[in-house]
Amino acid sequence: xxxxxxxxxxxxxxxxxxxxxxxxxxxxxxxxxxxxxxxxxxxxxxxxxxxxxxxxxxxxxxxxxxxxxxxxxxxxxxxxxxxxxxxxxxxxxxxxxxxxxxxxxxxxxxxxxxxxxxxxxxxxxxxxxxxxxxxxxxxxxxxxxxxxxxxxxxxxxxxxxxxxxxxxxxxxxxxxxxxxxxxxxxxxxxxxxxxxxxxxxxxxxxxxxxxxxxxxxxxxxxxxxxxxxxxxxxxxxxxxxxxxxxxxxxxxxxxxxxxxxxxxxxxxxxxxxxxxxxxxxxxxxxxxxxxxxxxxxxxxxxxxxxxxxxxxx
Amino acid sequence: xxxxxxxxxxxxxxxxxxxxxxxxxxxxxxxxxxxxxxxxxxxxxxxxxxxxxxxxxxxxxxxxxxxxxxxxxxxxxxxxxxxxxxxxxxxxxxxxxxxxxxxxxxxxxxxxxxxxxxxxxxxxxxxxxxxxxxxxxxxxxxxxxxxxxxxxxxxxxxxxxxxxxxxxxxxxxxxxxxxxxxxxxxxxxxxxxxxxxxxxxxxxxxxxxxxxxxxxxxxxxxxxxxxxxxxxxxxxxxxxxxxxxxxxx
Numbered sequence: 001x002x003x004x005x006x007x008x009x010x011x012x013x014x015x016x017x018x019x020x021x022x023x024x025x026x027x028x029x030x031x032x033x034x035x036x037x038x039x040x041x042x043x044x045x046x047x048x049x050x051x052x053x054x055x056x057x058x059x060x061x062x063x064x065x066x067x068x069x070x071x072x073x074x075x076x077x078x079x080x081x082x083x084x085x086x087x088x089x090x091x092x093x094x095x096x097x098x099x100x101x102x103x104x105x106x107x108x109x110x111x112x113x114x115x116x117x118x119x120x121x122x123x124x125x126x127x128x129x130x131x132x133x134x135x136x137x138x139x140x141x142x143x144x145x146x147x148x149x150x151x152x153x154x155x156x157x158x159x160x161x162x163x164x165x166x167x168x169x170x171x172x173x174x175x176x177x178x179x180x181x182x183x184x185x186x187x188x189x190x191x192x193x194x195x196x197x198x199x200x201x202x203x204x205x206x207x208x209x210x211x212x213x214x215x216x217x218x219x220x221x222x223x224x225x226x227x228x229x230x231x232x233x234x235x236x237x238x239x240x241x242x243x244x245x246x247x248x249x250x251x252x253x254x255x256x257x258x259x260x261x262x263x264x265x266x267x268x269x270x271x272x273x274x275x276x277x278x279x280x281x282x283x284x285x286x287x288x289x290x291x292x293x294x295x296x297x298x299x300x301x302x303x304x305x306x307x308x309x310x311x312x313x
Numbered sequence: 314x315x316x317x318x319x320x321x322x323x324x325x326x327x328x329x330x331x332x333x334x335x336x337x338x339x340x341x342x343x344x345x346x347x348x349x350x351x352x353x354x355x356x357x358x359x360x361x362x363x364x365x366x367x368x369x370x371x372x373x374x375x376x377x378x379x380x381x382x383x384x385x386x387x388x389x390x391x392x393x394x395x396x397x398x399x400x401x402x403x404x405x406x407x408x409x410x411x412x413x414x415x416x417x418x419x420x421x422x423x424x425x426x427x428x429x430x431x432x433x434x435x436x437x438x439x440x441x442x443x444x445x446x447x448x449x450x451x452x453x454x455x456x457x458x459x460x461x462x463x464x465x466x467x468x469x470x471x472x473x474x475x476x477x478x479x480x481x482x483x484x485x486x487x488x489x490x491x492x493x494x495x496x497x498x499x500x501x502x503x504x505x506x507x508x509x510x511x512x513x514x515x516x517x518x519x520x521x522x523x524x525x526x527x528x529x530x531x532x533x534x535x536x537x538x539x540x541x542x543x544x545x546x547x548x549x550x551x552x553x554x555x556x557x558x559x560x561x562x
Contacts, residue, residue, distance in 0.1 A: 179429050187432035188425040191416045194405040201365065201399075202420035202478055203391030209425065 057193030062123025068240030070225020100218020141236025256304025406460025
């Protein structure tokens with residue numbers, strides 16, 4: 001395969017992400033690592049949303065709920081003195097998958113705007129459950145005093161170690177997503193998004209297929225949530241505020257719906273713009289909004305489209 | 314005579330006060346092309362929708378291969394060997410012709426929960442998809458997005474997708490609609506060939522095609538079967554002539 005400009009740019013982007021800690025050391029500005037780490041974790045969440053929204057045609061407006069469920073899995077266990085990372089992350093992924101499965105059982109019986117509303121409503125239940133959980137800080141959230149512990153040599157408390165861990169998880173997620181959307185499962189999933197009636201008439205159990213994708217996306221976002229909890233050493237209901245779900249949609253749309261690297265591009269652009277624009281003015285979204293409109297209109301498929309991207313590439 | 318592939322008895326569907334299908338009886342045997350004709354609003358579309366599983370009947374039974382499928386969901390009926398084409402072209406326009414057919418093949422296999430291997434790297438699938446395309450006369454169009462094919466080509470692709478599921482019975486809902494003269498001739502030839510091996514239920518407005526192809530014809534009027542039999546008998550039927558063919562003669 002001949003390397004296209006787009007491939008080169010994506011390789012450069014991943015390389016740049018890998019070099020952020022070095023740049024931070026050279027310039028003495030540790031904040032770069034924090035910023036990049038946030039972008040990498042949100043990219044993981046955006047990838048999981050893109051799986052169902054971009055490839056599966058299911059616009060979930062409650063995806064931040066899985067960030068929260070993953071985060072609280074870590075926080076609640078830590079609160080009870082359990083800092084075993086395997087247990088924490090296992091619970092984060094398992095609980096998110098279960099929540100997605102149950103949500104999907106209800107929401108996937110509807111389509112279009114009704115699906116959006118049900119996914120939002122279910123996410124709000126998770127939000128208010130966290131607000132009402134006084135034992136775990138309620139509205140004020142929960143501070144996590146010990147990082148997840150996997151193996152002795154992996155110290156998540158070290159910001160550079162943790163950053164590279166997150167980056168490695170992101171790379172693995174990208175590879176797996178690439179395989180998934182081109183394997184039979186993803187092929188059929190894209191087929192369902194393109195023409196549900198047709199696929200059903202061909203004998204595809206559409207509901208079951210969608211539910212599996214929805215559950216998988218929930219699990220992946222739960223993993224992102226567990227990383228986010230370790231990143232902030234803090235979880236609160238605001239992690240799953242509905243505006244957070246909106247931000248995730250914006251990242252996917254900004255980067256390019258239904259493209260492999262779009263969510264990464266979108267998350268990085270979102271975090272950088274949020275940082276830069278909020279330095280300029282308090283109401284930074286006043287600038288961000290028009291920018292989003294321009295990118296989407298000009299690129300067709302977001303930033304990925306601007307780079308000459310092709311769907312499913 | 315052998316048991317019919319499809320046996321419909323007393324099939325009834327109301328929409329509010331309107332009786333769309335009123336106690337319809339109909340059989341289709343293997344190797345037989347059975348055409349259903351009737352004026353607009355006669356209940357043909359409702360009938361097909363009930364057979365396919367999109368609409369649940371109010372009364373009556375649909376037996377397919379000896380099994381009652383009246384309450385079975387759409388995809389389960391497809392797995393039993395009931396395929397259909399749609400009245401308006403219903404493809405995946407952005408997918409290539411080969412990919413459209415490959416989806417049908419994968420759906421037939423029922424092993425779509427594979428997460429690693431590239432679907433289109435599966436030589437068996439792509440080779441079979443090309444063979445099916447070849448059969449319907451789309452051998453050269455495999456790589457083209459379905460949406461860029463001519464209307465006739467899209468109709469052929471519809472049938473290719475249905476055939477790829479290796480059906481025992483094919484429901485064709487007005488496959489000739491919008492075709493030019495030459496296109497409908499080749500489609501008639503294709504349907505005749507298909508109907509040699511399997512059962513084919515054809516809903517069609519094109520009377521020339523119907524009388525050229527059908528071994529049996531059932532005439533619907535306001536939801537009821539008013540005549541059913543071989544083409545010659547239908548042509549001679551007084552009520553059919555008055556209600557339906559008379560308008561064309």
